[in-house]
Amino acid sequence: MFRSGAIWAVAALAVVGSVSAAYAGPTLDAVKKADVLKCGVNTGLGGFSIADSTGKWTGLDADVCRAIAAVALGDANKVKFVPLSAQQRFTALQNGEIDVLSRNSTWTLQRDTKLGLNFTNVTFYDGQGFMVPKKLNVKSAKELNGATICVQTGTTTELNLADYFRANSMQFKPVVIEQQQEVLGAFFAGRCDVYTTDRSGLASTLKNDAPNGGADYMVLPEIISKEPLGPAVRQGDEQWTDIVKYSVYALIQAEESGITQANVEDLAKTSKDPAVQGLLGTPNAEGKTSGNGEALGVDEAWAVRAIKAAGNYSEIYDRNIKPLGLERGINALWSQGGLMYSPPLR
Amino acid sequence: MLPLTTGYFAGYQPMQVLFGLFAAAALTGAILIKDRNLKGMLWEALAVSLILMLGTYLAHNTIVNLANRKIATGFDFLDREARFEISESLIPYSAASTYGRAMLVGFLNTLKVSILGIILATILGVGIGILSLTRNWLVRQLAGGYVHFLRNIPVLLHIFLWYTAITNLLPPLRQALSPVPGIYLSQRGFFYPVPEPATGWTAALYGLIAGVVLAVAATRVARLRQDRTGEILPTGLVAILLVIGVPLIAWLVGGAPTAFSVPALKGFNFEGGTSISPEFFAVFGALSVYTSAYIAENTRAGILAVSRGQIEAGRTLGLSEGVILRQIILPQALRVILPPTTNQYLNLTKNSSLSVAVGYPDLVSISNTTLNQTGQAVECISIIMLVYLATSLATSALMNWYNRSIKVVER
Ligand SMILES: N[C@@H](CCC(=O)N[C@@H](CS)C(=O)NCC(=O)O)C(=O)O
Numbered sequence: 001m002f003r004s005g006a007i008w009a010v011a012a013l014a015v016v017g018s019v020s021a022a023y024a025g026p027t028l029d030a031v032k033k034a035d036v037l038k039c040g041v042n043t044g045l046g047g048f049s050i051a052d053s054t055g056k057w058t059g060l061d062a063d064v065c066r067a068i069a070a071v072a073l074g075d076a077n078k079v080k081f082v083p084l085s086a087q088q089r090f091t092a093l094q095n096g097e098i099d100v101l102s103r104n105s106t107w108t109l110q111r112d113t114k115l116g117l118n119f120t121n122v123t124f125y126d127g128q129g130f131m132v133p134k135k136l137n138v139k140s141a142k143e144l145n146g147a148t149i150c151v152q153t154g155t156t157t158e159l160n161l162a163d164y165f166r167a168n169s170m171q172f173k174p175v176v177i178e179q180q181q182e183v184l185g186a187f188f189a190g191r192c193d194v195y196t197t198d199r200s201g202l203a204s205t206l207k208n209d210a211p212n213g214g215a216d217y218m219v220l221p222e223i224i225s226k227e228p229l230g231p232a233v234r235q236g237d238e239q240w241t242d243i244v245k246y247s248v249y250a251l252i253q254a255e256e257s258g259i260t261q262a263n264v265e266d267l268a269k270t271s272k273d274p275a276v277q278g279l280l281g282t283p284n285a286e287g288k289t290s291g292n293g294e295a296l297g298v299d300e301a302w303a304v305r306a307i308k309a310a311g312n313y314s315e316i317y318d319r320n321i322k323p324l325g326l327e328r329g330i331n332a333l334w335s336q337g338g339l340m341y342s343p344p345l346r
Numbered sequence: 347m348l349p350l351t352t353g354y355f356a357g358y359q360p361m362q363v364l365f366g367l368f369a370a371a372a373l374t375g376a377i378l379i380k381d382r383n384l385k386g387m388l389w390e391a392l393a394v395s396l397i398l399m400l401g402t403y404l405a406h407n408t409i410v411n412l413a414n415r416k417i418a419t420g421f422d423f424l425d426r427e428a429r430f431e432i433s434e435s436l437i438p439y440s441a442a443s444t445y446g447r448a449m450l451v452g453f454l455n456t457l458k459v460s461i462l463g464i465i466l467a468t469i470l471g472v473g474i475g476i477l478s479l480t481r482n483w484l485v486r487q488l489a490g491g492y493v494h495f496l497r498n499i500p501v502l503l504h505i506f507l508w509y510t511a512i513t514n515l516l517p518p519l520r521q522a523l524s525p526v527p528g529i530y531l532s533q534r535g536f537f538y539p540v541p542e543p544a545t546g547w548t549a550a551l552y553g554l555i556a557g558v559v560l561a562v563a564a565t566r567v568a569r570l571r572q573d574r575t576g577e578i579l580p581t582g583l584v585a586i587l588l589v590i591g592v593p594l595i596a597w598l599v600g601g602a603p604t605a606f607s608v609p610a611l612k613g614f615n616f617e618g619g620t621s622i623s624p625e626f627f628a629v630f631g632a633l634s635v636y637t638s639a640y641i642a643e644n645t646r647a648g649i650l651a652v653s654r655g656q657i658e659a660g661r662t663l664g665l666s667e668g669v670i671l672r673q674i675i676l677p678q679a680l681r682v683i684l685p686p687t688t689n690q691y692l693n694l695t696k697n698s699s700l701s702v703a704v705g706y707p708d709l710v711s712i713s714n715t716t717l718n719q720t721g722q723a724v725e726c727i728s729i730i731m732l733v734y735l736a737t738s739l740a741t742s743a744l745m746n747w748y749n750r751s752i753k754v755v756e757r
Contacts, residue, residue, distance in 0.1 A: 086718070087714060087718055090718070090721060091723060094415065094417060094721075094723075110719075110720075110721070111721070113416075113418075114417070114418035114720065114721050114722075115417065115418075115721035116412075116415045116416040116417035116418075116721070144614075145613065145614075146612075146613045146614045146615055146617075147614040147615075148534065148614065148615065153702070153711070153714060153715050153718070154714070154715065154718035158430050158715065158719075159429050159430055159719065161431070162429055162430050162431045162441035163429065163441075165431075166441055166442070172431065173433050173615070174430075174431045174432070174433050175433060175625065175705045176433070176705050176707065176711070176715070177702070177703070177704065177705040178702050178703065178711075178714070179703070182703065182704070182705075185510075185513075186509075186513060186704075186705070189510075189513040189514050189533065190513070190518050190519075190533055191513045191533055191534070191624065193614050234415060235415060235416040236414065236415060236416060
């Protein structure tokens with residue numbers, strides 16, 4: 001009995017060792033070969049990524065996937081959306097199940113380093129908040145000492161929560177559940193006093209998931225953390241990192257330059273502004289182009305397709321995030337007092 | 347970890363060569379040597395060397411791959427601050443503790459729900475198994491129905507059902523049911539009083555242990571005496587008196603403390619006393635009831651395996667049905683029941699890894715959180731596997747020992 005046990009132990013160790021995976025080669029080639037972009041998204045968070053009854057994905061994160069596919073494959077519809085829970089998302093990216101993760105994920109030092117990932121941009125500046133039933137009669141997070149708090153596992157939320165209560169010398173009881181639906185189920189059933197996540201997540205939950213259209217719940221004023229959300233890729237493929245990064249910056253720059261989904265194709269033909277010509281890859285009077293596309297390893301019309309896919313940043317924002325009741329705030333362009341800023345695309 | 351700069355030859359290649367030589371030697375030996383026993387052992391040695399060779403190859407591959415993708419490796423993270431809270435723990439823990447300690451908390455929670463689950467599953471299972479063989483038609487049908495109904499629902503669904511029932515059917519905190527003052531039942535859990543720490547209670551606890559030991563000893567002595575003289579002593583009564591009486595006397599001598607810490611509503615929750623969380627209760631209830639259905643079947647099969655002649659012999663001797671069940675049927679049935687029931691104990695322990703579905707912080711749940719915060723998947727999964735392997739081996743060893751101790755002894 002013991003001897004066979006020992007043999008099994010050795011075999012089990014060998015299995016652990018076999019978590020080797022395919023060599024992470026140039027992602028662009030792999031994406032082109034598959035002729036589809038595998039994009040990791042949320043399982044369902046209105047405004048960011050959610051599938052409707054016909055299976056069509058909408059939301060800011062989903063539109064970012066489309067822009068990247070448009071740049072890499074020439075077609076915004078060649079996206080395979082892969083819904084992932086908070087817990088699954090980074091492993092899926094690490095082992096090559098997806099090419100890019102666009103799923104309200106916070107950029108943190110350790111994720112950027114130890115997890116072997118690269119965050120490319122910030123597509124939404126967020127912060128963590130608290131939601132409570134109105135009948136609890138709580139006006140501030142500072143009154144939450146002793147509360148029971150529902151939270152989803154595998155999130156920065158779980159850590160900020162513990163930090164905040166420690167910093168304010170308060171106690172709390174966490175109820176930590178893996179699937180979003182179960183977390184919300186427990187909270188709305190009354191198992192917890194408080195539900196906590198990013199403010200965008202709270203806004204979306206209030207509008208889309210709360211009973212009674214959210215009339216019985218409220219979000220507390222405190223914002224307890226910085227949550228810069230944006231796409232991430234695997235480390236070690238610089239070209240792919242650049243493609244994702246500049247696909248997103250093109251959308252921000254387009255807003256600043258007044259380029260929209262509707263006028264981008266016209267402007268690409270008619271604009272005489274060298275900056276716009278440079279971004280859209282339009283040949284100048286001498287028939288020369290900026291060479292941005294060549295630098296990224298794609299063709300020169302890449303930015304036209306990115307903007308054509310889902311519109312510029314403000315169009316994407318207004319279509320998806322505004323309906324949640326979230327104003328632009330710090331997500332406005334830098335020139336309008338916000339933090340959205342694209343480096344020069346030259 | 348291992349130096350990777352020298353590539354493939356660093357660390358692993360020599361080990362593979364070594365295991366390769368072992369394998370070759372074992373193979374030659376196994377072919378040449380005539381001695382049956384030695385031959386057998388050499389074949390085994392060959393298998394083990396080949397597995398080790400494969401294992402080191404895969405381990406090397408994994409480490410190189412992880413390094414290529416700049417993913418952190420090694421077990422240093424176990425000593426870093428965890429920075430997350432855990433809702434229930436058997437040992438002191440806070441967000442300032444390490445990941446290693448967090449995992450220990452998870453492991454103890456796994457043990458807690460598994461051991462208590464095994465106890466309840468055994469009591470329920472044996473009870474239902476016996477009922478399914480009674481002469482009463484209705485009781486037999488009910489017991490059979492219990493088994494069939496429970497076995498045919500997946501265990502994860504059992505857990506969800508219990509959790510949903512607790513959080514949705516029980517009243518909210520402020521309208522908690524209170525059948526007896528000081529005891530509260532709500533969707534936040536079950537709250538009950540506990541004694542305030544005092545010497546009298548500590549004495550009573552030691553008294554209880556002493557009482558149990560004395561009761562076991564007294565039963566043994568009475569049994570030996572019965573073997574010799576045939577005289578039947580009232581062992582049951584004596585045992586109960588000892589188990590209750592000794593701690594009672596210790597408590598009285600210790601000053602008869604009566605102070606209790608009673609739960610009372612304060613702020614968001616009950617304070618004082620202690621509580622059982624809905625998450626624990628859902629996992630505990632679901633696992634023990636689900637597993638009891640299988641144990642009931644094992645019990646039924648075990649009892650049916652005892653030949654009818656034995657029972658009839660007992661009746662002829664004029665023994666009561668209870669004595670026949672306890673002294674003739676169960677001891678013999680136990681030998682048939684035990685091996686498959688050991689399997690069920692292992693299953694229950696392994697099924698407790700579904701706890702994360704409802705947020706009970708077991709080993710897998712805590713390891714998942716750790717994995718997600720540190721990104722060290724290979725390390726966390728290996729820890730989970732090794733811990734479950736060790737727990738399962740320990741359970742089987744214990745059950746095998748018990749199984750041997752109840753073997754038929756020829757007189
Ligand atoms: N930004 C945080 C939290 C992101 C997160 O996963 N939020 C939850 C709560 S809003 C969510 O999106 N869950 C949906 C799901 O698991 O599909 C992080 O990156 O850790």
